[in-house]
Structure formats: C-alpha cells, structure tokens
Amino acid sequence: MTYDVVVVGAGPAGSVTARFAQEKGAKVLMIDRRAEIGIPVLCGEGISQRIDKWGMLEGTNWIASTMDGAKIYAPDGTMVTLSKEMAGNETGYVVHRDLFDKELARQAGKAGVDIQLRTEALALLKDKNGKICGVKARTYDEEFEIPADIVVGADGVESRIGKWAGINTTLKPDDLETCIQYTLSNIDYHSDYAEFYLGKKIAPGGYVWIFPKEEGVFNIGIGILASLSKPGKPKQLLDAFIKSRPEFKNATCLRILAGAAPVAKPVETVKDNLVLVGDAARHVDSITGGGLTTALEGGKLAGDTISDCVKNQTFDKESLSVYETLWKQAFGQKLLRDYLVKDIMLGFDDKTLNMLADSLKDYKFDEFSTLSLVKALVLKHPTLLVKLKPLMRLSEKVK
Ligand SMILES: Cc1cc2nc3c(=O)[nH]c(=O)nc-3n(C[C@H](O)[C@H](O)[C@H](O)COP(=O)(O)OP(=O)(O)OC[C@H]3O[C@@H](n4cnc5c(N)ncnc54)[C@H](O)[C@@H]3O)c2cc1C
Incomplete structure (x- = not known):
C-alpha cells in the first residue's frame, strides 16, 4: 500500500479531511479501530442547521428531527427562549449520528478514499532522522506499516496521535x-x-x-x-x-x-508531516461541548491544505501551517472566547444564573447586540454589573 496521506479516525473530522484531500488529488487511506462507522454513538446528536455550508451531506436520512430553537432554564425554572436564528451553533437538527457519520464516510469513499475498518493505529512511523513517515497499525492480529507523507490525527477526544508527535494534548479535569x-x-x-x-x-x-x-x-x-x-x-x-x-x-x-x-483550548495542530483535526485538535465549543460544526469546517480546511501540500510535495510544518492559519481565522477567536467565558461562568452561583435568566426572559434576541444585551441585564438587576465585568472586558479583548 502506498498513500500520500493516512487519516487515523473515521469520525466526521477524519472523513471530511480525507474526502477533500483526495478530491483534489492526494491518495488517501482512512483507518478506524471500530468495526462499523458511527457505532457506538457517543453524542447528544444536536447540530446547527447551518452545519453543512459546503453541501457535504447528501439526502436526509441522517436527520431525525428539526428544532425551532433552544429554551434555557435557570435553576429556579426561569426560561429564556432563543429563536432559531439566535440559538447558536448547537441546535437546529437532531441527527441519527450513526447515519450522519456513515454519510460523511460514504462521501469520502465516493471521492476515492480507501477505508479500512477494525484497524487501529499503534504508533507513528519515523525515519532515521526522526521524521514522521506513516503509522504502525494492527488489524485483527496482524501488525503492519502504512507509509505516508502526512499523518492526520482525527482520533477524537482520546487522541494519541498528537501525543506521539510531541504535542501536549493532556486534558485537565x-x-x-x-x-x-x-x-x-x-x-x-x-x-x-x-x-x-x-x-x-x-x-x-x-x-x-x-x-x-x-x-x-x-x-x-x-x-x-x-x-x-x-x-x-x-x-x-x-x-x-x-x-x-x-x-x-x-x-x-x-x-x-x-x-x-x-472543553479545552485548541492545541498546536500541525507539525512536520502531521495534522490534527476535530476533537483531537480540541476544536470543541467550551460552553456547549459541541464539536461537529468545527469538525466539518476544520476538516474541509485541513483537506484543502493537505491536497496543496501533496501537489507541491512540501510536508513541513510551515507548509501545513496554512491550515492552522485558516481555522484560526474561521473559528479560532470563537473557540478561545468561549473557553474564557466558560471559566467566568463557572464562578456564577445559582442566584446569579437566576438573575441573568430573569433579565433575559423578555429580551428580543432577534434584535441582538452585545450592548443592548448588557443594558437589558443590568437594567433589571444592577448588581449583575460587577459579575459581568470580566465578560465585558473579554468582549473588548476577543472580538
Ligand atoms: C456525550 C456527548 C455528547 C455530545 N453531543 C454533541 C452534540 O449534541 N452536538 C455536537 O456538535 N457535538 C457533540 N459532542 C461532541 C462530538 O461528538 C465530537 O465533537 C465529534 O464526535 C468530534 O468528531 P471527531 O471526528 O473529531 O471525533 P470522533 O467522532 O470521536 O471520531 C474519532 C474516531 O477515531 C477512531 N480512533 C480513535 N483512536 C484510534 C486509533 N488509535 N486507531 C484507529 N482509529 C482510532 C475512533 O474509533 C473514532 O471513530 C458530544 C460528545 C459527547 C461525548
């Protein structure tokens, strides 16, 4: 087997990366230790209706239901309704996650990606100069080597690919x-x-x-x-x-x-001959824990970059860094902001959450602006001003 790229993990991030790299000319193998794509499901299955910007998902068999928005309940039961337009990235459809993952893998296969299931990556292959040059894998009882110019770590929250490449992917409690x-x-x-x-x-x-x-x-x-x-x-x-x-x-x-x-900050996502995508890259919204939107968007950006690198036969960190620049432009600020907001919100006690909900329950989110939101909050409960100061400072810093 000779491949330009080996993608470890056939979840959404892996399938999308593999597809777009292959579609533009790279020869890609995607492996997964599971016996069936998408099984077992490990997901709430809620996604934004805007998830598929690029029309990656054909048909509708992966959609279980459509939602009109979100209702958020404070500890005392006060409810804030977010309309469909304002509900953020994590609502819209409830999906059949197994069918969703299968559809993305089917599209990768249609583009020409070879997919091998029941195949677990055991280690990175390195040449005599220490350069990453593929993965060592096991299928059933057989161990074998898959040489490739680029290894993609799409191996989810438990990712070991990044760690093997010397990236600190350890998650604090x-x-x-x-x-x-x-x-x-x-x-x-x-x-x-x-x-x-x-x-x-x-x-x-x-x-x-x-x-x-x-x-x-x-x-x-x-x-x-x-x-x-x-x-x-x-x-x-x-x-x-x-x-x-x-x-x-x-x-x-x-x-x-x-x-x-x-619910962590993204890690370093490129090294010489190596790229991390999806949960392995910690591309997850820290407030909601949702990662499907960024898995697809990041996967597309990674696939496009990888195909360019294969065309140019440049596999060094600098060439692959185009991907890192692109995801930072697309959603890096939002991930960082939500990570910092998560920390601030952790300091809110139930009383503060009740006051926030009380201030927001009649707020018209379709007329949303940060200033009008803060005004609405503080007008009803002036003591919130102190609690919200770190959030306001943050919105100044991270636009
Ligand atoms: C309980 C729960 C609920 C969630 N709910 C939502 C939600 O409602 N909405 C949302 O947007 N997000 C949700 N998420 C997050 C979402 O599931 C992830 O962000 C998403 O699955 C990330 O996709 P991925 O492709 O990066 O990783 P994964 O989907 O985890 O795929 C990784 C793949 O890598 C394979 N793999 C791992 N190691 C190896 C190896 N060594 N060799 C070969 N294969 C390997 C695994 O078998 C797996 O198939 C939820 C997460 C959890 C845990």
Whole structure:
C-alpha cells in the first residue's frame, strides 16, 4: 500500500479531511479501530442547521428531527427562549449520528478514499532522522506499516496521535466534561425546542439537555465538569432529574451512552508531516461541548491544505501551517472566547444564573447586540454589573 496521506479516525473530522484531500488529488487511506462507522454513538446528536455550508451531506436520512430553537432554564425554572436564528451553533437538527457519520464516510469513499475498518493505529512511523513517515497499525492480529507523507490525527477526544508527535494534548479535569445520555421512548411530552437546564445542583459546571428525536422519543443527557464529578455522579444526577419530571415516568430506555467531551483550548495542530483535526485538535465549543460544526469546517480546511501540500510535495510544518492559519481565522477567536467565558461562568452561583435568566426572559434576541444585551441585564438587576465585568472586558479583548 502506498498513500500520500493516512487519516487515523473515521469520525466526521477524519472523513471530511480525507474526502477533500483526495478530491483534489492526494491518495488517501482512512483507518478506524471500530468495526462499523458511527457505532457506538457517543453524542447528544444536536447540530446547527447551518452545519453543512459546503453541501457535504447528501439526502436526509441522517436527520431525525428539526428544532425551532433552544429554551434555557435557570435553576429556579426561569426560561429564556432563543429563536432559531439566535440559538447558536448547537441546535437546529437532531441527527441519527450513526447515519450522519456513515454519510460523511460514504462521501469520502465516493471521492476515492480507501477505508479500512477494525484497524487501529499503534504508533507513528519515523525515519532515521526522526521524521514522521506513516503509522504502525494492527488489524485483527496482524501488525503492519502504512507509509505516508502526512499523518492526520482525527482520533477524537482520546487522541494519541498528537501525543506521539510531541504535542501536549493532556486534558485537565477542568477542561473535560463527563457525560451520560439516555434515549428514552414512550414519553408523553411534545417539544420542538432543544432544552438546557443549568444549576450547580442540577449539573455542576455543565448542563442537562433534552433533545426531541422523534415523536415521544428524546435524548436526555448530562455533562459535568470532571473536576466537579466523581464516578457515578453524572448518572445519579441525570436519574434524579428524570425522576423529578412526571412526563418521563413511563419512559422506556432504548440506548445508554457515556463519554467525555473536551472543553479545552485548541492545541498546536500541525507539525512536520502531521495534522490534527476535530476533537483531537480540541476544536470543541467550551460552553456547549459541541464539536461537529468545527469538525466539518476544520476538516474541509485541513483537506484543502493537505491536497496543496501533496501537489507541491512540501510536508513541513510551515507548509501545513496554512491550515492552522485558516481555522484560526474561521473559528479560532470563537473557540478561545468561549473557553474564557466558560471559566467566568463557572464562578456564577445559582442566584446569579437566576438573575441573568430573569433579565433575559423578555429580551428580543432577534434584535441582538452585545450592548443592548448588557443594558437589558443590568437594567433589571444592577448588581449583575460587577459579575459581568470580566465578560465585558473579554468582549473588548476577543472580538
Ligand atoms: C456525550 C456527548 C455528547 C455530545 N453531543 C454533541 C452534540 O449534541 N452536538 C455536537 O456538535 N457535538 C457533540 N459532542 C461532541 C462530538 O461528538 C465530537 O465533537 C465529534 O464526535 C468530534 O468528531 P471527531 O471526528 O473529531 O471525533 P470522533 O467522532 O470521536 O471520531 C474519532 C474516531 O477515531 C477512531 N480512533 C480513535 N483512536 C484510534 C486509533 N488509535 N486507531 C484507529 N482509529 C482510532 C475512533 O474509533 C473514532 O471513530 C458530544 C460528545 C459527547 C461525548
């Protein structure tokens, strides 16, 4: 086997990177240790309707439902509604994540990418000068080498590719959300909105989400900051939340998943002969834990850059850095800002969250501007001014 590029991980970031690199002339192999693309699902399955800027996803079989926006509940139950336009990047559709991942991989295959499942990367291959030149992999019991000029680490939150290349990808407990989610059926409740529930008692350093997947079927999950969690705590809190809601009394559980989402600053994403994308690059929104939008957008930028490098036969860090410049321009500021906002919000107690929601509950988000938002907040609860100062300073610094 000879390839220009080997992509490790056939999640959304890997498939999109592989597809765009191959489409423009590179010869790409994508491997995944899983036996089936997209299985098991590890996702709340909520995404923005704007996710597919480039028309990457054909058909609609991957869409489970459409949402009209988001409702955010403060600890005392005060609700803030975000209309479809203002709901941010993490709502819009609830997807069948297994079909979503398969569609992206199918598109990569259609472009000519070779895909090999049940194949785990074990180490980076390096030549006698220490230059990365492929990966060592195992399929079933057979170990073998895959030589390539560029290795793409699309290996998700547990990424080892970056670490093997000397990039510090270690996640602090403050930068990791521990999550559990049930898909519940037989629920006597209708909602066209994504619902988020905040509060130190409900979900310390995170939130509970309810996404309507089909009529009577909902994804209900919780994310808690690892530094505020302990084994079993996400499940205990989620079970308590569900018990407090009469409409879930007769629910039948169809699926349980548990996983972790990085809520960290992006890491260094290029080295000589190496690129990181998606969760492996920590391209995740630190407030929501959502990473699908940036996995697709970053994957496209990485694929385009890689194909240019293959054309020019330049695989050094400087040539690959075009990708880093492009993702920083596209969404780097937002990721950094949301990482800093996450830290500020962690300092808010439940009383402050209640006051914020109370100030915002009648706010017309379709007339949104930062100044009018701050005015609305402070007019009703002047004491919020002190709490919001760090956020205002931040919006000055990170536009
Ligand atoms: C509980 C939970 C809920 C979430 N909900 C949402 C949501 O509602 N909306 C949203 O936008 N985001 C959500 N996210 C985040 C989202 O799932 C990720 O951002 C997204 O999956 C990132 O895509 P990726 O391609 O980078 O990584 P992944 O989808 O994790 O794919 C990585 C792939 O790499 C493979 N792999 C790993 N190591 C190796 C190896 N050594 N060799 C071969 N293959 C390997 C894995 O098998 C996997 O297939 C959630 C995350 C969690 C944990």
